[in-house]
Amino acid sequence: MTHFATQFMNKRENIVTEAIDGTVMASGGRLVRLDGYPHIRVVLRADWDKSRVALVSGGGSGHEPAHAGFVGAGMLTAAVCGDVFASPSVDAVLAGILAVTGPAGCLLVVKNYTGDRLNFGLAAERARAFGLKVNMVIVGDDIALPDLPQWRGLAGTLFVHKIAGHLAEAGHDLAAVTEAAERVIAGTRSIGMSLDTCTVPGSAKENRIAPGKAELGLGIHGEPGVEQIDFAGAEQAMAAMIEKLAARTEDVPCVALLNNLGGASALEMSVLTHELLRSDLGQRIKLIVGPAAMMTSLEMRGVSISLYPLTPEDELALCRDVALPAWPGCRAVGPAVSVALPDGLSPIRPIPSPHKATREFLLKCCNIMISMESDLNALDAKTGDGDTGSTLAGAARALIGAIDHLPLADHTQLYRAIGLELSQTMGGSSGVLLAIFFAAAGDAASSGLTLRDTLMAGLERMQEIGGAKLGDRTMIDALYPALSVLDDGLAAATAAARKGAEHTATLQIARAGRAAYVNAEKLTGHTDPGAEAVARLFEALGS
Secondary structure (H helix, E strand, O other): OOOOOOOOOOOHHHHHHHHHHHHHHHHHHHHHHOOOOOOOOOEEEOOOOOOOOOOEEEEEEEEOOHHHHHHHHHHOEEEEEEOOOOOOOOOHHHHHHHHHOOOOOOEEEEOOOOHHHHHHHHHHHHHHHOOOOOOEEEOOEEEOOOOOOOOOOOOHHHHHHHHHHHHHHHHOOOOHHHHHHHHHHHHHHHEEEEEOOOOOOOOOOOOOOOEEEEOOOOOOOOOOOEEEOOOOOOHHHHHHHHHEEEOOOOOOOOEEEEEEEOOOOOHHHHHHHHHHOOOOOOHHEEEEEEEOOOOOOOOOEEEEEEEEEEHHHHHHHHHOOOOOOOOOOOOEEOOOOOOOOEEHHHHHOOEEOOOOHHHHHHHHHHHHHOHHHHHHHHHHHHHHOOOOHHHHHHHHHHHHHHHHHHHHHHHHHHHHHHHHHHHHHHHHHHHHHHHHHHHHHHHHHOOOOOOOOOHHHHHHHHHHHHHHOOOOOOHHHHHHHHOOOHHHHHHHHHHHHHHHHHOOOOOOOOOOOHHHHHHHHHOOOOOOOOHHHHHHHHHHHHH
8 A cells, every 4th residue: 555645754763863953953053962863862052061050851752842942041951852752761861961960960851741750760860870960840730631640741841941941041059940940830730722633753643533623631742632622713712721721720910821732823823812812811911922833742733821820030031032943932911002094094984874775785785795605615715715705705794884884875985985995804806906896986987977887997997907807717707798788687687697607617727816826627617706706696686
């Protein structure tokens, strides 16, 4: 059976060593590694002189940028890397300890997983036999399984790295650095959620999360969560995590760390940030780290939230900048501030005027567009980016919201007002083109032209600026023939629009829009979604 690669890797057994070398090579000389491949994989600070307390962490790979990404001044001194989701060996951990530990000693920061506890713990014992001062702390911040005697370690570990690392960099002794790490561990609480599982290199993907579900409470090694819940969007997902956190945290000012588990887009993470900060819990959050991918689970499409109560000393440590690309910084939280538009760009609102018949007609058109949303998206997905229906429906909803402010009794001003509204609320080139269409129609109406000639003037202006013409596989292929026969009645215009829309399914080349980048094989047999929207609008108006 042929195996098709779905990940950018060469050989599974080399993925960690090659990734480490890539990280070191791109570090600008800040990082080095111990010579010991493939069994010993340790990333070190290139500038380390053993004069202060060393901070060593690590664990299985697959959580990048953790742990090697946080090696540098003010955070880790060394990171010990195991295979993907597997603890490094005792010898590898010992090598890391011996490489960085001087008279000031070393603190091991270990997440609460059996393999890490055992291997780091035994390495610490062996290092002490060499006469070195070595302490170890165990991070357990995952509140998903509250009845466990020891919680798992999640991204809250990064609070330990930053605060303990700050103190070590400032020259504090091992006892003080250890005490600070233990204090941070005791106060940190984390929870995670994912919409999909990750894919371990070289292994088949486990599809245990059903569509429409989210897994609440997960580890960072692809372990099953506590429960699967119905997923209904970012607000509901964040509320489920916040409910768990609120029950396990004190009502005091805190810092939040919003961690991308690897597969969520930057856009999604910003939406989740919005939901977190506008929640009741968000009122307690004074500082935030992220959103960013800091401790991932390969490409898992999920997020974790970590909270820690603030003190002035810890705030100073968290906010001290470090020259590490993986650390996104810790910043103050504030309201979304808006400022006035520059002079000349503030919209000039027309004077509203009521007109029952026009209002009902406009509302009917808008509701028709909204009803087509899913069908047009599905059609557009075959030849474009799948958003035609949403774009038109969004514009329709905006017009419905503004309808009581429109000059419905003055069609000249109404066309112009619709154009202005669409230019401000409708995304992409479609919004601009339709704004041009209605603005030009308004100019034509002011000259006393008939409805057909008014709309044709708008269409001609849209074609002139947009560049599309008949046969280019756009909405014009339905709109132009429909408007051309509009004086013959709605039935004639509807038939012409449908004929034009269906003709687009025979066109093998699109000369405008995203479909212009699609080959003929994918275009043939599929009606252009813009033309289909026009045809359906006329059909619905005539029914």
